[in-house]
Amino acid sequence: MVTCWKRSENRLEETQCTDGAPPAALQSHFPHKAFWVSLSASLLLLVITLGLTGHLGLSQPHSQPSQIVRVSVQDQTGVVINQSAVVDQQNDLVTFSVTSPANQTSTVLFDVKHGLICYKPVDQDTCFLQKMEESDYDNVHSLLHEQTHQQSHFQLSGNETQRQTEFLGVLAASQVEVSTLEEPLQALCHNSSVHWTRRANGPGKQRLVYFCIDICFPSNICVSVCFYYLPE
Structure with missing residues (x-):
């Protein structure tokens, strides 16, 4: 102032x-x-x-969206096998949803990165694991590496389709903790018991087949995978 x-x-x-x-x-x-x-x-x-x-x-890398591939084919009785496959090329995953004629859906997950197949039958709290073999890699190769997003539906001809049956024996004494599995398998087998299986020639007359899952691939190959429990 x-x-x-x-x-x-x-x-x-x-x-x-x-x-x-x-x-x-x-x-x-x-x-x-x-x-x-x-x-x-x-x-x-x-x-x-x-x-x-x-x-x-x-x-941040751009994640590739999963591709849904639908495969339809008629079985030997003329019934159309209804199934779809979700292909995740980034994580090397192919997840099949196989619907039976009774409208019940089972899930089969091919984890190519870790060399495992996981079967989740319908209406069961059980998962079955199998190590992938060369034929399994060949079957899912066309879905993972040869498909584009425009190819989303395959109609297989019944006359040209090769059909085969595989038997997997369930090893009851080799139960696996779900927490030790990779994330895709954990999500599929949440709150379920997990068992290892091994490929076998057949159950024999003294053993009954537990269940079968039919899977068809775009390479005109359909595989019927049947499970049974091995003797203790």
Whole structure:
């Protein structure tokens, strides 16, 4: 505050002065400056945020969507086998959903990366594991590496389809903890018991076949996988 003296006729009067600047101008100067500082800081933060978002978006790989392939074929009795396969090329997974004539669906998962096949029969709290063999890799190769997103349906000719039957013996004493399996198998066999199986020539007359699952591949091959429990 500056004190000024003003001569008024025969006496001096004490008044307040502001060095020639009006009071209103000084009061508006600081809010005006604070507004521009705040606006500049906000713009700077916005630019940094957009830059980080763009960098993260470019660094993340684009995941390929899963492809659904439907395979239909008539069995020897003329009944159409209804099944579909979800192909995950990024994770080397092929998941078959096989629907029986009684409208019951079983699931067969080919985990090519880890070399395993997992069977989840319908209406059962049990999964069965099998190690993939060369023929299994050949059967799913066309789905994983030769298909495009435009090829989503295959009609197999019954006269040209090769059919074969495989028997898998269930090893009752080799139960597997679900937590030790890979993530795709854990999701399929959640709250289920898991058993290893091994390929066998057949159950023999003294053993009964437990169940069978028919799987057809676009390579005109249909495989009937039948399970039975091995003797203790």
